[in-house]
Amino acid sequence: MNSPRKNDIPILLRAYAREVTDRVPVWYMRQAGRYLPEYNEIRSDLSFMELVQNVDQATAVSLQPLRRFGLDGVIFFSDILTPLHAAGIDLHFEEKRGPVITTIVEKASDLDRLRDFLPDRDCPYVGEIQKRIRQTLGTGSERAALLGFAGAPFTLASYLWEGGTSRRFERTKQILFGEPDFAHAVLERLVEITVAYLDFQLRSGAEAVQIFDSWAGILRPEHYEEFAGRYTGQIIEQLRRRHPNPVILFVGNSAHLLGEMVAQSPQVISLDWRVTPTEAARMIPTQIAIQGNLDPLVLYGAPERVTRETLRILEAWGKRPGYVFNLGHGIHPSTPIENVTAMLEAVRAFRPS
């Protein structure tokens, strides 16, 4: 723990670069969220989109899990739909439904609703939040690293087409399989927006960025490649030309898509909870770091179960250079905090060597 560091690079970034670390770094998706009472306190005065745009409060909320648990990564508080909102799409969040887009994109001409997206002009608050967080994190190899993120084109497009989250994505697949030219036009536009958005974040202090393709798991591999993977691949390639920072790829429900994810050459793959270590080791070459993948709903169980399942994952992956502990999906709102503590204690007690 106290051995001298070669340099001052935070442990999370060293793991993403596949260096051997003396402990397993940890952060988890949606770590700033409704399972924290201090989050709900701030959120009670603001709507979701107000909070996203409020630099002081979004910064405070982003840092809450760090203050409480001392994690190795801080992901800035926002939503994957933020850049669409900033580019002119009308949306709000409803308590049970989640995001609601009132003017869905039904035909090619509806793409005009997405104005030319200049993140410095259209969502300066995102850059400001990242600068503030980064300043707070200080220096030294034991500090947390700042993570940016964006939604992947396929997932963003599904929101534009469905108007919100969907169970079966009927409208999305109707467009993919019935109007592929329109589908590709939307996806190409979203590549441009996402590259600009992530580039802005990396210029504003983010040290690594994660791309969330939350819904692409509804596609079989050849459809994923046709409508999702090729576009995330373009984003990863374009970012790599401009920035040395790692890009993390997360695809929800993606046990069947690992080969296609590897083909995009992200520096890190963040695994859904369904993937076994054996399968991941078979499919993911050692040049790619791995993040994951406890089922977040294990945290609804008994504390002994939480400890046992956390250890099972650590024993499988903890010794692999370039392994970061995380959940296999965002943490759920009613997660008991004592179970988060049990999970983190197990991660911290584990020694890779």
Place this chain on the structure above:
Amino acid sequence: MNSPRKNDIPILLRAYAREVTDRVPVWYMRQAGRYLPEYNEIRSDLSFMELVQNVDQATAVSLQPLRRFGLDGVIFFSDILTPLHAAGIDLHFEEKRGPVITTIVEKASDLDRLRDFLPDRDCPYVGEIQKRIRQTLGTGSERAALLGFAGAPFTLASYLWEGGTSRRFERTKQILFGEPDFAHAVLERLVEITVAYLDFQLRSGAEAVQIFDSWAGILRPEHYEEFAGRYTGQIIEQLRRRHPNPVILFVGNSAHLLGEMVAQSPQVISLDWRVTPTEAARMIPTQIAIQGNLDPLVLYGAPERVTRETLRILEAWGKRPGYVFNLGHGIHPSTPIENVTAMLEAVRAFRPS
């Protein structure tokens, strides 16, 4: 097509027995359903559960897809929740929500709500519907075969715990990981019910039975084994001791569970649409027949897309002895019928050799 048959066994059953057939047999999940105007006509006068229990009309509805399309299998019209309803669980169907169980099973003593289940006494209509369909199907190797079905214990338990379909199965996982003894008690009880129910169907004329574990794909492999696979495995084993008929295993969203499904030794595995032929060939030994696996939402696309995707699947699997064309999930209510026709034409035009 007109070559003499060794015997009068229907082509579907010969394929399930892994015999070489001169064409690919076809049926598809939820083939008797809302995409058919003749179904909606009958359904407009009856609630869903009334239709399930109405021998005349349920028989008529089961036969509708055969009359219209001439398929190789007829699955009797019912729902996976029918045996729970027959065993005393109060449930009804709502238009958008699907099944609703008003008195959920929250603790071990709630299991008393499931009375001793004697299918001959508690759901005689199921046996009667099967007898009637079987009589209509006649004889000869070109006739359709009659399929029975049941829900798997894990999927049925999730309905008892959640009260309906769920997005994240939070309550289910809370019970699995927090109250495993209670979970196992419910699952064991559902094994008994399901064995009795499928045995009853096989005694009433069903020639093969499919077990639907619609929601087990939310589990990672070791949890699937702990809470789902071992119980479906028990059902398959107990049925095999009593009946020579094939048991087909379908697990929704199961690309990551193929190894565990194989371990249960079903005669047939019905694949979710996400699995590639390469992956299935790697994981499923040739002693197990394969059924599947077009994405049902491809049928929302353009007819050329439907033909192309159907052919892609046939080219990959059509030559494997023991292959049956099917969808990777139930057909959706708004599927255009001309796309079903395009799919079936492609299947019928395909020659395995």
